[in-house]
Amino acid sequence: MGIRVAKTANEAFAEGMRQINPDVVAAYPITPATEIVQIFSQFVADGLVKTEYIAVESEHSAMSACIGASSAGARAMTGTSSQGLAYMWEMLYIASGLRLPIIMAVVNRALSSPINIHCDHSDTFGARDSGWIQIYSENVQETYDNLIQGVRIAEHPEVRLPCMIMTDGFILSHCLETMEMLTDQEVQDFIGKPPERENLIKSAIEGKPITIGAIDLQDYYFEHKRQTAEGMRNALKVIPEIGKEFGDKFGRYYGFVENYKMEDADIGIVVIGSTAGTGKEVVDILRKKGIKAGLLKIRVFRPLPVDEIRDSLKNLKVVGIMDRVEGMNGFCGPLYSEISACLYELEKKPILTDFVYGLGGRDVKIEDIEIVFNDLLKILEKGKKDFTLKYIGVRE
Amino acid sequence: MPSIKELAKRESKFVSGHRLCAGCGAGIIMRLVLLAIDKPVIASCATGCVEVASTIFPYSAWKIPWIHSAFENSAATISGIESAYKVFKREGKVDKDIVFVAFGGDGGTYDIGLQALSGAAERGHNVLYVCYNNEAYMNTGIQRSSASPKYSFTTTSPVGKAIPGKLQWQKNLTEVMVAHGIPYVATAIPGRWNDLVNKVEKAVKIEGFKFINVLSPCRLGWPHEPELTLEISRIAVETCIWPLYEVYEGKYKLTYKPKEKKPVSEWFKLQGRFRHLLLPQNSNLLEEIQKEVDRRWEELLKKCEA
Numbered sequence: 001m002g003i004r005v006a007k008t009a010n011e012a013f014a015e016g017m018r019q020i021n022p023d024v025v026a027a028y029p030i031t032p033a034t035e036i037v038q039i040f041s042q043f044v045a046d047g048l049v050k051t052e053y054i055a056v057e058s059e060h061s062a063m064s065a066c067i068g069a070s071s072a073g074a075r076a077m078t079g080t081s082s083q084g085l086a087y088m089w090e091m092l093y094i095a096s097g098l099r100l101p102i103i104m105a106v107v108n109r110a111l112s113s114p115i116n117i118h119c120d121h122s123d124t125f126g127a128r129d130s131g132w133i134q135i136y137s138e139n140v141q142e143t144y145d146n147l148i149q150g151v152r153i154a155e156h157p158e159v160r161l162p163c164m165i166m167t168d169g170f171i172l173s174h175c176l177e178t179m180e181m182l183t184d185q186e187v188q189d190f191i192g193k194p195p196e197r198e199n200l201i202k203s204a205i206e207g208k209p210i211t212i213g214a215i216d217l218q219d220y221y222f223e224h225k226r227q228t229a230e231g232m233r234n235a236l237k238v239i240p241e242i243g244k245e246f247g248d249k250f251g252r253y254y255g256f257v258e259n260y261k262m263e264d265a266d267i268g269i270v271v272i273g274s275t276a277g278t279g280k281e282v283v284d285i286l287r288k289k290g291i292k293a294g295l296l297k298i299r300v301f302r303p304l305p306v307d308e309i310r311d312s313l314k315n316l317k318v319v320g321i322m323d324r325v326e327g328m329n330g331f332c333g334p335l336y337s338e339i340s341a342c343l344y345e346l347e348k349k350p351i352l353t354d355f356v357y358g359l360g361g362r363d364v365k366i367e368d369i370e371i372v373f374n375d376l377l378k379i380l381e382k383g384k385k386d387f388t389l390k391y392i393g394v395r396e
Numbered sequence: 397m398p399s400i401k402e403l404a405k406r407e408s409k410f411v412s413g414h415r416l417c418a419g420c421g422a423g424i425i426m427r428l429v430l431l432a433i434d435k436p437v438i439a440s441c442a443t444g445c446v447e448v449a450s451t452i453f454p455y456s457a458w459k460i461p462w463i464h465s466a467f468e469n470s471a472a473t474i475s476g477i478e479s480a481y482k483v484f485k486r487e488g489k490v491d492k493d494i495v496f497v498a499f500g501g502d503g504g505t506y507d508i509g510l511q512a513l514s515g516a517a518e519r520g521h522n523v524l525y526v527c528y529n530n531e532a533y534m535n536t537g538i539q540r541s542s543a544s545p546k547y548s549f550t551t552t553s554p555v556g557k558a559i560p561g562k563l564q565w566q567k568n569l570t571e572v573m574v575a576h577g578i579p580y581v582a583t584a585i586p587g588r589w590n591d592l593v594n595k596v597e598k599a600v601k602i603e604g605f606k607f608i609n610v611l612s613p614c615r616l617g618w619p620h621e622p623e624l625t626l627e628i629s630r631i632a633v634e635t636c637i638w639p640l641y642e643v644y645e646g647k648y649k650l651t652y653k654p655k656e657k658k659p660v661s662e663w664f665k666l667q668g669r670f671r672h673l674l675l676p677q678n679s680n681l682l683e684e685i686q687k688e689v690d691r692r693w694e695e696l697l698k699k700c701e702a
Contacts, residue, residue, distance in 0.1 A: 068463065072438070072481065203461035
């Protein structure tokens with residue numbers, strides 16, 4: 001039975017990692033993810049985990065060592081943010097291309113320049129094409145639950161892709177929230193033993209050599225990439241299965257998205273991460289006033305849950321996309337692009353607008369989201385929009 | 397110290413069918429290094445000539461478990477593998493002795509790979525790192541590396557009307573690795589197989605991080621006649637340009653001393669990248685190199701006597 005505790009998301013990540021008890025953790029510190037490895041190092045020093053902890057000299061080496069360890073058959077994990085994620089960027093693609101079920105905790109932090117240690121989603125949005133499963137968390141509970149499910153999703157034989165679990169930097173990573181922790185045994189039972197797969201140590205023991213990371217010329221690369229894409233497509237089936245199993249066992253059910261008062265909504269926002277919590281407050285305020293407002297929270301961003309997004313938004317009249325990243329394409333944020341793609345085939349579509357907010361940890365208050373909904377109401381009245389992108393909370 | 401008869405009986409773990417150039421020093425080095433290790437080996441390999449030429453999907457020349465992940469991280473990759481092995485051994489999941497070897501060219505070792513190499517050495521992973529040093533980024537077309545000799549021609553430090561080739565002395569990575577305080581560092585050449593095999597054998601018996609820097613003649617990049625590969629590597633030693641030594645637990649030892657120290661021109665005259673140095677108008681450059689080679693040689697001799 002669950003244990004009720006107060007934890008920050010960093011602590012929840014670290015505890016989750018302890019309970020998962022991976023074979024290898026290779027990590028490098030970076031604000032605001034540092035605490036995860038610090039706390040975990042103490043677990044190692046106290047002999048609470050079997051993990052071989054490699055204090056690598058950079059994030060690029062962190063992912064490289066995880067790739068080595070995972071290729072040798074180990075359960076490998078790491079954690080990082082922002083510049084650290086950016087530094088290991090080439091290795092992200094290599095991890096997915098080599099089909100290695102590495103698990104990474106990412107504490108969302110803005111990318112330089114300017115250097116900023118606070119929350120936005122530019123770091124992980126920059127990795128959205130890397131072939132990693134991407135799961136975002138609204139609160140500390142979700143951060144913990146997502147990490148545990150992530151192991152099963154990544155290691156599923158039909159997926160075999162690395163998985164990153166996100167939590168908002170400082171907002172969640174450093175703030176105490178109450179949550180329910182599973183027992184060590186419950187976590188071990190849920191994740192089970194990693195499925196058997198070809199690996200370097202198995203190969204050495206059996207005397208059957210394998211080559212990992214061969215060069216593909218024009219005649220093979222495409223096929224291998226296509227196979228990787230199949231793994232991502234299969235995740236669309238596997239993720240809800242794991243989410244249901246988690247719910248059946250522990251009472252908290254997880255899918256791709258969360259629909260908050262969306263069934264009869266006229267207007268709504270699409271949001272990722274902790275801002276969803278603030279957004280739900282605003283939805284409640286508006287509902288009390290008789291306004292049919294709703295909120296769609298995206299939990300799983302990769303693979304992109306097109307059907308769920310389409311079903312959620314199709315009957316709304318006006319939708320505001322909340323982008324906590326300025327994708328710099330001169331037109332709209334990346335979440336807007338993705339949502340537009342989901343809705344494109346619909347005969348009748350909601351009017352879409354984009355709101356870029358919260359960059360570099362700019363605080364997002366209830367008033368800010370009320371401004372967003374007021375804009376949506378104006379558009380609802382007019383029947384059309386007169387802007388695609390608006391910045392919320394920035395000093396013009 | 398296996399005899400040549402013994403070595404000949406062992407199964408080669410780097411087999412034919414790869415696409416290295418005829419006369420490539422690196423292929424010989426791979427085969428010799430693996431022949432010298434009479435235990436199961438897992439290897440990582442940096443992007444470069446060896447990796448590209450030996451693993452064109454769906455073929456592989458490696459009869460050992462082998463991984464290539466990226467260019468600069470052979471040492472980091474093997475660190476992860478060795479760590480996984482440590483855990484499995486502690487848990488009783490594995491009891492077989494496995495030897496971990498990381499391969500990298502001078503590109504993936506001296507330059508872009510230096511960070512990962514230094515990190516792995518500092519952490520003391522039980523790994524042998526073998527650098528096959530052909531003194532330039534050969535796989536991408538002979539661009540200069542920090543291992544390229546002074547005044548040598550490379551495509552990014554060409555010999556022209558204003559500049560006579562690479563202007564910097566090569567980085568002495570062997571000494572950098574000695575300064576890391578790891579238990580074993582050595583140099584080797586393919587042309588003295590006995591010395592190379594002995595060093596590999598000795599290294600893998602030592603617990604900790606070991607580094608062997610092997611000069612790897614490149615018939616295309618230096619260039620030289622392909623049948624001279626082994627001979628050219630020996631002349632590098634005879635001219636004291638590439639001394640053969642080892643540093644075991646901080647103690648220097650020369651493993652081969654030339655009976656007669658040959659002038660550097662003996663080595664230069666066999667390679668296109670140094671052709672310009674043999675012209676009379678460049679005699680001062682040749683002299684400069686000879687002086688530096690002599691100085692480094694004396695310095696090394698002093699360390700070995702100590």
